[in-house]
Amino acid sequence: MAKLAAFDMDGTLLMPDHRLGNETIATLKRLRERDITLTFATGRHVLEMRPLIDQLALDAFLITGNGTRVHSLHGDVMHRSDLSPDVADEVLHARWETHASMHVFNDNGWFTGKAIPEMLQAHMYSGFHYQLRDLRQIPAHEVTKICFCGDHDDLARLSIQLQEALGDRAHLCFSAVDCLEVLPVGCNKGAALTVLSAHLGLTMQECMAFGDAMNDREMLSLVGRGLVMGNAMGQLKAALPHLPVIGHCQNQAVSHYLTHWLDKPNLPYSPE
Known part of the structure; x- marks a missing residue:
């Protein structure tokens, strides 16, 4: 057993x-x-x-x-395990061809650049909430992971861009059909x-x-x-x-x- x-x-x-x-x-x-x-x-x-x-x-x-x-x-x-600062810096500041929203996580919580009320539905019973912040102002050494949320086909195209830019410096993964995550290597x-x-x-x-x-x-x-x-x-x-x-x-x-x-x-x- x-x-x-x-x-x-x-x-x-x-x-x-x-x-x-x-x-x-x-x-x-x-x-x-x-x-x-x-x-x-x-x-x-x-x-x-x-x-x-x-x-x-x-x-x-x-x-x-x-x-x-x-x-x-x-x-x-x-x-x-946290994203390496060089990867976090590149993902946060590069211009990606996508309509997906970006979300940053660290020990202090969940951060995003604009209000997306519909995303809170998944957290309605816990009351957990994102914090609005200019993501480019978050220090790269304080980033645990970065998520992109949006249409799956758009995210699939974004994953190709990220893979080409980051190579083996990060682990890319779909945690849901509408969520692509950039995680630390391994x-x-x-x-x-x-x-x-x-x-x-x-x-x-x-x-x-x-x-x-x-x-x-x-x-x-x-x-x-x-x-x-x-x-x-x-x-x-x-x-x-x-x-x-x-x-x-x-x-x-x-x-x-x-x-x-x-x-x-x-x-x-x-x-x-």
Whole structure:
């Protein structure tokens, strides 16, 4: 049986309205009762995630910012990774041919250049909010990651521009169909989970993980049991065709799968 379970949030553990369902919460508590370590691995900020964990009264490790930070049960930073200043400076100041909005993250929060109220929908239950700022004035050594949000085709063209400009100095990743991230080299959820599991004295084979987007690819491929959501990006399913696909996040499929795994481990699983 797995000793650690890692969960992506948006499109995986959260329903489409960005809430945790009651069945999901109950199942997470059952895992803790079985002494299975919980880890939430998300692109969201720790300033948003920590209050959620405290509200649910769940002991859980946090991998935030798509692997840029790993936090202990008590909120201490166990591992950190930031964009190199030269990359941050170039991304912030170059003129990119895109209509996408740019967003900067560091330990102090989420920053963007103009108000985009519709982006706050995904954070309506937590109240987490961007801070308006001239992004070009943010010191390059204070940038953890940079995100571009917009139309997928536009972002796909932008990713080519970024790849040509940055080469192997950064890691580019689609954390959602409408979100392209510029991350530190070697930074991803899988690398962060490897650090955490080693700290806990576990192997990656003793871990299980759930995800739906390309920022989950490394994590899902490295654990002993990787599960892909039915609503996952087509690119992720194509990249990991050998992994089982479970149901949709709107049906709390993670809870459905884990309940079967806990109660009927010897029987084949069939998505709801």
